[in-house]
Amino acid sequence: MPMALLLVSGEFDLSVGSVYALVPCLTAALNRVYGFNIWVAALIGILVAILCGLVNGLLTAKVGIQSFIATMGTWFFYGSLALIVAAGLPESIPTTSFYFIGGYVEGLAMESIWLFAFAVIFYLVLEMTKHGNWSMATGSNREAAAMMGVKTGTVKIINFMITSGLAGLVGILDLSRMSAVTPTQGSLLTFEAIAAAVIGGTSLKGGSGYIFGTLIGAILLGMIYNGLILIGMGWYWFQGFVGAIVVIACIANLRIERFRGAYA
Amino acid sequence: MPDPLMQMVEVSKSFGPVKALENVSLAVNRGEIVGLLGDNGAGKSTLVKIASGVLQADKGDVYFQGRKVIIRSPEDARKLGVETTYQDLAICEDLPIWRNVFLSREVIGAIFMDKKTMRKETWKALENLQIGVSSIEQKLKFLSGGQRQSVALARGLYFNAELLLMDEPTAALGVAESNALLQLMLELKKRGKSIVFITHNLRHIFSVVDRLIILYKGRRVADLAKEGTSIEEVETIIVTGKNFDDSS
Numbered sequence: 001m002p003m004a005l006l007l008v009s010g011e012f013d014l015s016v017g018s019v020y021a022l023v024p025c026l027t028a029a030l031n032r033v034y035g036f037n038i039w040v041a042a043l044i045g046i047l048v049a050i051l052c053g054l055v056n057g058l059l060t061a062k063v064g065i066q067s068f069i070a071t072m073g074t075w076f077f078y079g080s081l082a083l084i085v086a087a088g089l090p091e092s093i094p095t096t097s098f099y100f101i102g103g104y105v106e107g108l109a110m111e112s113i114w115l116f117a118f119a120v121i122f123y124l125v126l127e128m129t130k131h132g133n134w135s136m137a138t139g140s141n142r143e144a145a146a147m148m149g150v151k152t153g154t155v156k157i158i159n160f161m162i163t164s165g166l167a168g169l170v171g172i173l174d175l176s177r178m179s180a181v182t183p184t185q186g187s188l189l190t191f192e193a194i195a196a197a198v199i200g201g202t203s204l205k206g207g208s209g210y211i212f213g214t215l216i217g218a219i220l221l222g223m224i225y226n227g228l229i230l231i232g233m234g235w236y237w238f239q240g241f242v243g244a245i246v247v248i249a250c251i252a253n254l255r256i257e258r259f260r261g262a263y264a
Numbered sequence: 265m266p267d268p269l270m271q272m273v274e275v276s277k278s279f280g281p282v283k284a285l286e287n288v289s290l291a292v293n294r295g296e297i298v299g300l301l302g303d304n305g306a307g308k309s310t311l312v313k314i315a316s317g318v319l320q321a322d323k324g325d326v327y328f329q330g331r332k333v334i335i336r337s338p339e340d341a342r343k344l345g346v347e348t349t350y351q352d353l354a355i356c357e358d359l360p361i362w363r364n365v366f367l368s369r370e371v372i373g374a375i376f377m378d379k380k381t382m383r384k385e386t387w388k389a390l391e392n393l394q395i396g397v398s399s400i401e402q403k404l405k406f407l408s409g410g411q412r413q414s415v416a417l418a419r420g421l422y423f424n425a426e427l428l429l430m431d432e433p434t435a436a437l438g439v440a441e442s443n444a445l446l447q448l449m450l451e452l453k454k455r456g457k458s459i460v461f462i463t464h465n466l467r468h469i470f471s472v473v474d475r476l477i478i479l480y481k482g483r484r485v486a487d488l489a490k491e492g493t494s495i496e497e498v499e500t501i502i503v504t505g506k507n508f509d510d511s512s
Contacts, residue, residue, distance in 0.1 A: 124376065128376035128377055128379070129376060129377060130370045130372060130377060133359075133363055133366075133367065133370055133377065134367075134368070136356070136358065136359055136363065137356045137359060137363070137367050137368075139358070140356035140357060140358035140359055141355065141356045141357065141358075144355055144356055145356055145367065145368075147318070147338050147348075147350075148338075148356075148367045148368050148419075149338065149339050149342070149367075149368030149369070150367060150368050203358075206358075207356065207357075207358030207359070208358045
Protein backbone atom coordinates (compact mmCIF):
# COMPACT_ATOMS: atom_id res chain seq x y z
CA MET A 1 0.00 0.00 0.00
CA PRO A 2 2.81 2.45 0.54
CA MET A 3 3.95 1.28 -2.88
CA ALA A 4 0.58 2.39 -4.23
CA LEU A 5 1.11 5.84 -2.71
CA LEU A 6 4.57 6.03 -4.25
CA LEU A 7 3.25 4.88 -7.63
CA VAL A 8 0.58 7.53 -7.43
CA SER A 9 3.28 10.15 -7.08
CA GLY A 10 4.88 8.79 -10.23
CA GLU A 11 7.79 6.71 -9.01
CA PHE A 12 8.44 3.18 -8.01
CA ASP A 13 10.81 1.45 -5.72
CA LEU A 14 12.55 -1.76 -6.72
CA SER A 15 14.69 -1.81 -3.61
CA VAL A 16 11.93 -2.76 -1.14
CA GLY A 17 12.82 -6.46 -1.48
CA SER A 18 16.35 -5.76 -0.28
CA VAL A 19 15.23 -3.43 2.50
CA TYR A 20 12.84 -6.16 3.59
CA ALA A 21 15.87 -8.47 3.96
CA LEU A 22 18.39 -5.93 5.26
CA VAL A 23 16.35 -4.56 8.15
CA PRO A 24 15.62 -7.84 9.98
CA CYS A 25 19.20 -9.03 9.35
CA LEU A 26 20.48 -5.86 10.94
CA THR A 27 17.99 -6.08 13.78
CA ALA A 28 18.87 -9.71 14.47
CA ALA A 29 22.60 -9.01 14.33
CA LEU A 30 22.30 -6.05 16.69
CA ASN A 31 20.30 -8.16 19.08
CA ARG A 32 22.30 -11.37 18.96
CA VAL A 33 25.85 -10.19 18.37
CA TYR A 34 25.90 -6.78 20.01
CA GLY A 35 23.37 -7.45 22.74
CA PHE A 36 20.98 -4.65 21.91
CA ASN A 37 17.51 -4.93 23.36
CA ILE A 38 15.30 -6.35 20.61
CA TRP A 39 13.00 -3.31 20.62
CA VAL A 40 15.90 -0.91 20.32
CA ALA A 41 17.38 -3.08 17.58
CA ALA A 42 14.06 -3.10 15.73
CA LEU A 43 13.76 0.66 16.05
CA ILE A 44 17.25 1.13 14.63
CA GLY A 45 16.30 -1.25 11.83
CA ILE A 46 13.25 0.84 10.92
CA LEU A 47 15.30 4.03 11.02
CA VAL A 48 17.81 2.45 8.65
CA ALA A 49 14.90 1.49 6.36
CA ILE A 50 13.68 5.09 6.36
CA LEU A 51 17.21 6.23 5.63
CA CYS A 52 17.31 3.81 2.68
CA GLY A 53 14.10 5.45 1.46
CA LEU A 54 15.63 8.89 1.88
CA VAL A 55 18.57 7.84 -0.31
CA ASN A 56 16.17 6.51 -2.96
CA GLY A 57 14.18 9.71 -2.78
CA LEU A 58 17.20 12.00 -3.04
CA LEU A 59 18.61 10.05 -5.97
CA THR A 60 15.31 10.27 -7.78
CA ALA A 61 13.92 13.67 -6.86
CA LYS A 62 17.09 15.72 -6.39
CA VAL A 63 19.78 14.06 -8.49
CA GLY A 64 17.19 13.28 -11.14
CA ILE A 65 17.90 9.62 -11.89
CA GLN A 66 14.86 7.67 -13.02
CA SER A 67 13.48 5.73 -10.09
CA PHE A 68 13.72 2.46 -12.01
CA ILE A 69 17.48 2.87 -12.35
CA ALA A 70 18.09 4.51 -8.98
CA THR A 71 16.24 1.87 -7.00
CA MET A 72 17.64 -0.96 -9.08
CA GLY A 73 21.04 0.28 -7.96
CA THR A 74 20.02 0.53 -4.35
CA TRP A 75 18.30 -2.86 -4.61
CA PHE A 76 21.69 -4.41 -5.38
CA PHE A 77 23.40 -2.26 -2.78
CA TYR A 78 20.99 -2.87 0.11
CA GLY A 79 20.85 -6.56 -0.81
CA SER A 80 24.60 -6.72 -0.55
CA LEU A 81 24.50 -4.93 2.79
CA ALA A 82 22.08 -7.56 4.06
CA LEU A 83 24.55 -10.29 3.08
CA ILE A 84 27.43 -8.43 4.72
CA VAL A 85 25.53 -7.80 7.94
CA ALA A 86 24.45 -11.43 8.14
CA ALA A 87 27.82 -12.68 6.85
CA GLY A 88 25.92 -14.60 4.19
CA LEU A 89 24.14 -16.88 6.64
CA PRO A 90 20.63 -16.85 8.01
CA GLU A 91 20.34 -14.79 11.17
CA SER A 92 18.26 -15.83 14.11
CA ILE A 93 17.29 -14.13 17.34
CA PRO A 94 17.41 -15.86 20.69
CA THR A 95 14.42 -14.00 22.03
CA THR A 96 10.73 -14.61 21.45
CA SER A 97 9.66 -11.65 23.55
CA PHE A 98 8.41 -9.72 20.59
CA TYR A 99 6.72 -12.63 18.84
CA PHE A 100 3.33 -11.06 19.45
CA ILE A 101 3.85 -8.14 17.03
CA GLY A 102 4.10 -10.35 13.96
CA GLY A 103 3.16 -13.85 15.02
CA TYR A 104 -0.15 -15.44 15.97
CA VAL A 105 -2.10 -14.24 18.97
CA GLU A 106 -5.13 -16.34 19.93
CA GLY A 107 -4.93 -17.94 16.50
CA LEU A 108 -5.07 -14.58 14.76
CA ALA A 109 -2.26 -13.62 12.44
CA MET A 110 -1.01 -10.24 13.61
CA GLU A 111 0.23 -9.44 10.13
CA SER A 112 -3.36 -9.37 8.90
CA ILE A 113 -4.18 -6.76 11.55
CA TRP A 114 -1.23 -4.64 10.44
CA LEU A 115 -2.44 -5.04 6.87
CA PHE A 116 -5.92 -3.74 7.61
CA ALA A 117 -4.67 -0.99 9.89
CA PHE A 118 -2.35 0.31 7.19
CA ALA A 119 -5.08 -0.04 4.58
CA VAL A 120 -7.21 2.37 6.58
CA ILE A 121 -4.30 4.72 7.27
CA PHE A 122 -3.18 4.86 3.66
CA TYR A 123 -6.71 5.26 2.42
CA LEU A 124 -7.08 8.31 4.63
CA VAL A 125 -3.70 9.68 3.62
CA LEU A 126 -4.34 9.34 -0.09
CA GLU A 127 -7.93 10.48 -0.18
CA MET A 128 -8.24 12.90 2.69
CA THR A 129 -4.97 14.72 3.16
CA LYS A 130 -3.03 17.39 1.39
CA HIS A 131 -0.15 14.96 1.03
CA GLY A 132 -2.39 12.54 -0.87
CA ASN A 133 -3.62 15.33 -3.08
CA TRP A 134 -0.08 16.47 -3.76
CA SER A 135 1.03 12.91 -4.49
CA MET A 136 -1.65 12.56 -7.14
CA ALA A 137 -0.80 15.90 -8.68
CA THR A 138 2.93 15.15 -8.71
CA GLY A 139 2.38 11.83 -10.42
CA SER A 140 -0.09 13.23 -12.89
CA ASN A 141 1.95 16.15 -14.17
CA ARG A 142 4.98 17.11 -12.16
CA GLU A 143 5.71 20.33 -14.01
CA ALA A 144 2.16 21.56 -13.73
CA ALA A 145 1.93 20.59 -10.09
CA ALA A 146 5.14 22.49 -9.36
CA MET A 147 3.81 25.56 -11.14
CA MET A 148 0.69 25.40 -9.03
CA GLY A 149 2.83 25.46 -5.92
CA VAL A 150 3.25 21.78 -5.03
CA LYS A 151 6.64 20.84 -3.62
CA THR A 152 6.95 17.80 -5.85
CA GLY A 153 10.46 16.78 -4.77
CA THR A 154 9.51 16.69 -1.11
CA VAL A 155 6.37 14.72 -1.90
CA LYS A 156 8.39 12.04 -3.69
CA ILE A 157 11.05 11.84 -1.01
CA ILE A 158 8.45 11.43 1.74
CA ASN A 159 6.74 8.67 -0.22
CA PHE A 160 10.04 6.86 -0.78
CA MET A 161 10.73 7.06 2.96
CA ILE A 162 7.29 5.72 3.85
CA THR A 163 7.59 2.88 1.36
CA SER A 164 11.02 1.86 2.52
CA GLY A 165 10.19 2.25 6.20
CA LEU A 166 7.24 -0.08 5.86
CA ALA A 167 9.24 -2.61 3.84
CA GLY A 168 11.57 -2.67 6.85
CA LEU A 169 8.63 -3.04 9.22
CA VAL A 170 7.33 -6.04 7.26
CA GLY A 171 10.79 -7.57 7.50
CA ILE A 172 10.73 -7.09 11.27
CA LEU A 173 7.25 -8.58 11.55
CA ASP A 174 8.43 -11.67 9.68
CA LEU A 175 11.47 -11.83 11.95
CA SER A 176 9.22 -11.73 15.00
CA ARG A 177 7.05 -14.51 13.59
CA MET A 178 9.87 -16.83 12.53
CA SER A 179 12.68 -15.69 14.87
CA ALA A 180 14.98 -16.04 11.88
CA VAL A 181 15.79 -14.27 8.67
CA THR A 182 17.59 -15.13 5.45
CA PRO A 183 19.65 -12.34 3.89
CA THR A 184 18.49 -13.31 0.42
CA GLN A 185 14.79 -13.29 1.20
CA GLY A 186 12.37 -10.97 -0.49
CA SER A 187 13.61 -11.23 -4.04
CA LEU A 188 10.02 -11.40 -5.24
CA LEU A 189 8.55 -8.98 -2.71
CA THR A 190 9.25 -5.93 -4.85
CA PHE A 191 7.25 -7.26 -7.74
CA GLU A 192 4.49 -8.63 -5.56
CA ALA A 193 4.04 -5.19 -4.03
CA ILE A 194 3.89 -3.55 -7.44
CA ALA A 195 1.62 -6.32 -8.69
CA ALA A 196 -0.82 -5.78 -5.81
CA ALA A 197 -0.99 -2.07 -6.54
CA VAL A 198 -1.44 -2.60 -10.25
CA ILE A 199 -4.14 -5.24 -9.78
CA GLY A 200 -5.89 -2.69 -7.57
CA GLY A 201 -6.03 -0.15 -10.37
CA THR A 202 -2.97 2.00 -9.68
CA SER A 203 -1.35 3.41 -12.76
CA LEU A 204 2.40 2.98 -13.21
CA LYS A 205 2.45 6.37 -14.88
CA GLY A 206 1.28 7.95 -11.66
CA GLY A 207 -1.58 10.26 -10.93
CA SER A 208 -4.17 7.78 -9.78
CA GLY A 209 -4.44 4.83 -7.49
CA TYR A 210 -6.71 3.10 -5.05
CA ILE A 211 -5.67 1.87 -1.63
CA PHE A 212 -8.54 -0.56 -1.17
CA GLY A 213 -7.90 -1.90 -4.64
CA THR A 214 -4.32 -2.51 -3.55
CA LEU A 215 -5.55 -4.23 -0.39
CA ILE A 216 -7.72 -6.49 -2.52
CA GLY A 217 -4.76 -7.07 -4.82
CA ALA A 218 -2.59 -8.06 -1.87
CA ILE A 219 -5.25 -10.37 -0.45
CA LEU A 220 -5.80 -11.87 -3.89
CA LEU A 221 -2.11 -12.65 -4.22
CA GLY A 222 -2.15 -14.27 -0.77
CA MET A 223 -5.23 -16.30 -1.66
CA ILE A 224 -3.72 -17.51 -4.92
CA TYR A 225 -0.58 -18.52 -3.08
CA ASN A 226 -2.43 -20.45 -0.38
CA GLY A 227 -5.07 -21.74 -2.76
CA LEU A 228 -2.54 -23.25 -5.11
CA ILE A 229 -0.89 -25.06 -2.24
CA LEU A 230 -4.23 -26.21 -0.86
CA ILE A 231 -5.38 -27.69 -4.14
CA GLY A 232 -2.03 -29.38 -4.44
CA MET A 233 -0.67 -27.53 -7.43
CA GLY A 234 2.26 -26.17 -5.47
CA TRP A 235 3.73 -22.76 -5.76
CA TYR A 236 5.57 -23.39 -9.00
CA TRP A 237 2.36 -22.14 -10.57
CA PHE A 238 2.19 -19.06 -8.39
CA GLN A 239 4.22 -16.70 -10.58
CA GLY A 240 2.34 -17.79 -13.65
CA PHE A 241 -0.99 -17.00 -12.04
CA VAL A 242 0.23 -13.67 -10.71
CA GLY A 243 1.43 -12.69 -14.16
CA ALA A 244 -1.86 -13.62 -15.78
CA ILE A 245 -3.89 -11.77 -13.17
CA VAL A 246 -1.80 -8.61 -13.44
CA VAL A 247 -2.37 -8.47 -17.17
CA ILE A 248 -6.07 -9.26 -16.94
CA ALA A 249 -6.56 -6.73 -14.12
CA CYS A 250 -4.82 -4.03 -16.15
CA ILE A 251 -7.10 -4.59 -19.12
CA ALA A 252 -10.13 -4.50 -16.84
CA ASN A 253 -8.92 -1.33 -15.09
CA LEU A 254 -8.39 0.40 -18.39
CA ARG A 255 -11.98 -0.29 -19.40
CA ILE A 256 -13.41 0.68 -16.04
CA GLU A 257 -11.45 3.93 -16.14
CA ARG A 258 -12.79 4.85 -19.57
CA PHE A 259 -16.31 3.99 -18.55
CA ARG A 260 -16.12 6.00 -15.35
CA GLY A 261 -14.44 8.90 -17.08
CA ALA A 262 -17.12 9.14 -19.70
CA TYR A 263 -19.98 9.03 -17.22
CA ALA A 264 -18.55 10.70 -14.12
CA MET B 265 -7.24 56.63 -17.61
CA PRO B 266 -3.79 55.07 -17.17
CA ASP B 267 -3.94 53.16 -13.94
CA PRO B 268 -1.16 50.64 -14.37
CA LEU B 269 -1.72 47.41 -12.52
CA MET B 270 1.58 45.95 -13.57
CA GLN B 271 4.54 47.59 -15.18
CA MET B 272 7.71 46.00 -16.44
CA VAL B 273 10.48 48.47 -17.09
CA GLU B 274 13.42 47.77 -19.38
CA VAL B 275 13.51 44.07 -18.74
CA SER B 276 16.34 42.04 -20.27
CA LYS B 277 16.97 38.35 -20.25
CA SER B 278 19.62 36.25 -21.94
CA PHE B 279 20.04 32.52 -22.26
CA GLY B 280 23.76 32.14 -22.73
CA PRO B 281 24.64 34.15 -25.84
CA VAL B 282 21.00 34.44 -26.92
CA LYS B 283 19.35 37.71 -25.99
CA ALA B 284 15.74 36.68 -25.46
CA LEU B 285 14.64 40.11 -24.27
CA GLU B 286 16.34 43.47 -24.57
CA ASN B 287 15.07 46.43 -22.57
CA VAL B 288 11.44 45.54 -23.01
CA SER B 289 8.89 47.68 -21.18
CA LEU B 290 5.25 46.87 -20.81
CA ALA B 291 2.37 48.24 -18.81
CA VAL B 292 -1.00 46.69 -18.21
CA ASN B 293 -3.78 48.89 -16.92
CA ARG B 294 -6.61 47.82 -14.69
CA GLY B 295 -9.49 46.33 -16.63
CA GLU B 296 -7.50 46.19 -19.82
CA ILE B 297 -6.82 43.37 -22.22
CA VAL B 298 -3.40 43.63 -23.78
CA GLY B 299 -2.43 41.47 -26.71
CA LEU B 300 1.18 40.34 -26.75
CA LEU B 301 2.26 39.48 -30.24
CA GLY B 302 5.36 38.36 -32.04
CA ASP B 303 6.66 35.59 -34.18
CA ASN B 304 8.16 32.45 -32.71
CA GLY B 305 11.28 33.34 -30.77
CA ALA B 306 10.30 36.97 -30.34
CA GLY B 307 10.34 36.63 -26.56
CA LYS B 308 6.65 36.55 -25.70
CA SER B 309 6.80 33.45 -23.57
CA THR B 310 9.98 34.59 -21.85
CA LEU B 311 8.30 37.83 -20.89
CA VAL B 312 5.29 36.01 -19.50
CA LYS B 313 7.49 33.60 -17.60
CA ILE B 314 9.29 36.52 -15.98
CA ALA B 315 6.00 38.11 -14.99
CA SER B 316 4.74 34.83 -13.57
CA GLY B 317 7.91 34.08 -11.63
CA VAL B 318 9.02 31.03 -13.58
CA LEU B 319 12.09 32.89 -14.86
CA GLN B 320 14.01 35.78 -13.36
CA ALA B 321 15.01 38.79 -15.39
CA ASP B 322 18.71 39.65 -15.69
CA LYS B 323 17.92 43.33 -15.61
CA GLY B 324 14.89 45.57 -15.22
CA ASP B 325 12.20 46.31 -12.68
CA VAL B 326 8.68 45.15 -12.13
CA TYR B 327 6.04 47.30 -10.46
CA PHE B 328 2.73 46.02 -9.24
CA GLN B 329 0.07 48.55 -8.21
CA GLY B 330 2.76 51.19 -8.16
CA ARG B 331 5.06 49.33 -5.84
CA LYS B 332 8.32 47.80 -6.93
CA VAL B 333 8.18 44.05 -6.51
CA ILE B 334 10.57 41.14 -6.90
CA ILE B 335 8.97 38.00 -8.20
CA ARG B 336 11.16 35.01 -7.49
CA SER B 337 8.69 32.16 -7.86
CA PRO B 338 5.18 31.38 -9.11
CA GLU B 339 4.07 31.61 -5.48
CA ASP B 340 5.33 35.18 -5.25
CA ALA B 341 3.41 36.07 -8.38
CA ARG B 342 0.29 34.41 -7.12
CA LYS B 343 0.45 36.27 -3.83
CA LEU B 344 0.44 39.50 -5.76
CA GLY B 345 -2.57 38.35 -7.74
CA VAL B 346 -0.89 37.31 -10.96
CA GLU B 347 -2.17 34.04 -12.34
CA THR B 348 -0.87 32.33 -15.46
CA THR B 349 -2.70 29.86 -17.64
CA TYR B 350 -0.82 27.77 -20.12
CA GLN B 351 -2.18 26.10 -23.18
CA ASP B 352 -2.04 22.68 -21.61
CA LEU B 353 0.80 22.77 -19.16
CA ALA B 354 -0.48 23.78 -15.80
CA ILE B 355 -3.16 21.25 -15.01
CA CYS B 356 -3.08 17.76 -13.62
CA GLU B 357 -5.26 15.83 -15.94
CA ASP B 358 -5.62 12.72 -13.77
CA LEU B 359 -7.20 14.77 -11.01
CA PRO B 360 -10.85 15.71 -10.77
CA ILE B 361 -11.82 19.33 -11.32
CA TRP B 362 -12.16 20.28 -7.68
CA ARG B 363 -8.75 18.88 -6.78
CA ASN B 364 -7.18 20.95 -9.53
CA VAL B 365 -8.93 24.13 -8.45
CA PHE B 366 -7.69 23.77 -4.88
CA LEU B 367 -4.31 22.18 -5.55
CA SER B 368 -1.67 23.56 -3.16
CA ARG B 369 -4.34 25.72 -1.55
CA GLU B 370 -6.34 22.94 0.01
CA VAL B 371 -8.86 23.75 2.68
CA ILE B 372 -7.79 21.78 5.72
CA GLY B 373 -10.19 20.90 8.51
CA ALA B 374 -9.18 19.61 11.93
CA ILE B 375 -7.07 16.76 10.51
CA PHE B 376 -8.22 16.06 7.00
CA MET B 377 -9.00 18.13 3.97
CA ASP B 378 -12.40 19.72 4.01
CA LYS B 379 -13.65 18.13 0.80
CA LYS B 380 -17.20 19.31 1.25
CA THR B 381 -16.22 22.96 1.29
CA MET B 382 -13.82 22.52 -1.61
CA ARG B 383 -16.48 20.81 -3.74
CA LYS B 384 -19.06 23.45 -2.91
CA GLU B 385 -16.69 26.31 -3.64
CA THR B 386 -15.58 24.71 -6.90
CA TRP B 387 -19.20 24.60 -8.06
CA LYS B 388 -19.60 28.25 -7.12
CA ALA B 389 -16.43 29.25 -8.94
CA LEU B 390 -17.50 27.45 -12.10
CA GLU B 391 -21.04 28.79 -11.96
CA ASN B 392 -19.70 32.26 -11.43
CA LEU B 393 -17.98 32.00 -14.80
CA GLN B 394 -20.91 30.15 -16.36
CA ILE B 395 -18.73 27.19 -17.15
CA GLY B 396 -20.82 24.14 -17.87
CA VAL B 397 -19.51 20.79 -16.69
CA SER B 398 -21.63 17.81 -15.76
CA SER B 399 -19.72 17.00 -12.58
CA ILE B 400 -16.80 18.45 -10.65
CA GLU B 401 -15.65 14.86 -10.09
CA GLN B 402 -14.69 14.65 -13.74
CA LYS B 403 -11.01 14.22 -14.36
CA LEU B 404 -9.54 16.90 -16.54
CA LYS B 405 -8.38 14.47 -19.18
CA PHE B 406 -12.00 13.87 -20.09
CA LEU B 407 -12.76 17.56 -20.54
CA SER B 408 -12.44 19.52 -23.75
CA GLY B 409 -9.59 21.98 -24.22
CA GLY B 410 -11.91 24.92 -23.59
CA GLN B 411 -13.23 23.43 -20.39
CA ARG B 412 -9.68 22.85 -19.17
CA GLN B 413 -8.78 26.47 -19.84
CA SER B 414 -11.91 27.50 -17.98
CA VAL B 415 -11.00 25.37 -14.98
CA ALA B 416 -7.56 26.98 -14.91
CA LEU B 417 -9.18 30.41 -15.08
CA ALA B 418 -11.68 29.53 -12.37
CA ARG B 419 -8.78 28.45 -10.19
CA GLY B 420 -7.00 31.75 -10.66
CA LEU B 421 -10.07 33.89 -10.16
CA TYR B 422 -11.28 32.03 -7.10
CA PHE B 423 -8.05 33.05 -5.43
CA ASN B 424 -8.52 36.68 -6.39
CA ALA B 425 -6.22 37.01 -9.33
CA GLU B 426 -6.11 40.58 -10.63
CA LEU B 427 -3.92 39.96 -13.65
CA LEU B 428 -4.29 36.92 -15.87
CA LEU B 429 -1.45 35.96 -18.16
CA MET B 430 -2.86 33.68 -20.83
CA ASP B 431 -0.31 31.94 -23.01
CA GLU B 432 -1.95 30.82 -26.24
CA PRO B 433 -5.25 29.96 -24.63
CA THR B 434 -7.07 29.40 -27.89
CA ALA B 435 -4.34 27.44 -29.68
CA ALA B 436 -5.88 24.05 -29.07
CA LEU B 437 -9.52 25.10 -29.16
CA GLY B 438 -12.21 24.70 -31.77
CA VAL B 439 -14.10 27.65 -33.22
CA ALA B 440 -17.07 27.60 -30.86
CA GLU B 441 -14.86 27.00 -27.84
CA SER B 442 -12.54 29.83 -28.78
CA ASN B 443 -15.47 32.17 -29.08
CA ALA B 444 -16.76 31.11 -25.69
CA LEU B 445 -13.36 31.74 -24.15
CA LEU B 446 -13.09 35.17 -25.80
CA GLN B 447 -16.53 36.04 -24.40
CA LEU B 448 -15.32 34.96 -20.99
CA MET B 449 -12.30 37.24 -21.31
CA LEU B 450 -14.55 40.20 -22.10
CA GLU B 451 -16.72 39.32 -19.12
CA LEU B 452 -13.66 39.26 -16.86
CA LYS B 453 -12.58 42.62 -18.21
CA LYS B 454 -15.99 44.00 -17.27
CA ARG B 455 -15.33 42.82 -13.73
CA GLY B 456 -12.13 44.86 -13.64
CA LYS B 457 -9.61 42.08 -14.26
CA SER B 458 -6.62 42.68 -16.49
CA ILE B 459 -5.47 40.18 -19.06
CA VAL B 460 -2.34 39.71 -21.11
CA PHE B 461 -3.32 37.61 -24.08
CA ILE B 462 -0.67 35.84 -26.12
CA THR B 463 -1.60 34.26 -29.40
CA HIS B 464 -0.69 33.90 -33.04
CA ASN B 465 -4.30 34.28 -34.01
CA LEU B 466 -4.77 37.93 -34.97
CA ARG B 467 -8.51 37.57 -35.42
CA HIS B 468 -8.87 36.39 -31.83
CA ILE B 469 -6.71 39.21 -30.58
CA PHE B 470 -8.53 41.88 -32.51
CA SER B 471 -11.89 40.72 -31.21
CA VAL B 472 -11.03 41.37 -27.56
CA VAL B 473 -7.96 43.49 -26.93
CA ASP B 474 -7.64 47.19 -26.16
CA ARG B 475 -3.96 47.48 -26.94
CA LEU B 476 -1.33 45.51 -28.82
CA ILE B 477 2.30 45.11 -27.90
CA ILE B 478 4.50 43.57 -30.55
CA LEU B 479 7.88 42.00 -29.91
CA TYR B 480 10.45 41.33 -32.57
CA LYS B 481 13.63 39.42 -31.76
CA GLY B 482 13.53 40.35 -28.10
CA ARG B 483 12.71 44.03 -28.59
CA ARG B 484 9.45 45.85 -28.30
CA VAL B 485 8.75 47.31 -31.72
CA ALA B 486 5.21 48.56 -31.26
CA ASP B 487 2.64 49.53 -28.66
CA LEU B 488 -0.56 50.32 -30.47
CA ALA B 489 -4.15 51.02 -29.54
CA LYS B 490 -6.46 48.69 -31.37
CA GLU B 491 -8.27 51.62 -32.91
CA GLY B 492 -6.13 53.08 -35.62
CA THR B 493 -4.42 49.90 -36.64
CA SER B 494 -5.36 46.92 -38.71
CA ILE B 495 -4.66 43.24 -38.92
CA GLU B 496 -2.58 43.89 -42.04
CA GLU B 497 -0.43 46.50 -40.37
CA VAL B 498 0.12 44.34 -37.31
CA GLU B 499 1.02 41.39 -39.48
CA THR B 500 3.64 43.43 -41.30
CA ILE B 501 5.19 44.58 -38.03
CA ILE B 502 5.30 41.05 -36.66
CA VAL B 503 7.07 39.74 -39.75
CA THR B 504 9.44 42.64 -40.49
CA GLY B 505 9.88 44.15 -37.05
CA LYS B 506 9.46 47.58 -38.65
CA ASN B 507 6.89 49.97 -37.38
CA PHE B 508 6.50 52.78 -39.89
CA ASP B 509 4.23 55.12 -38.00
CA ASP B 510 5.35 54.48 -34.46
CA SER B 511 4.79 57.44 -32.25
CA SER B 512 6.56 55.97 -29.25
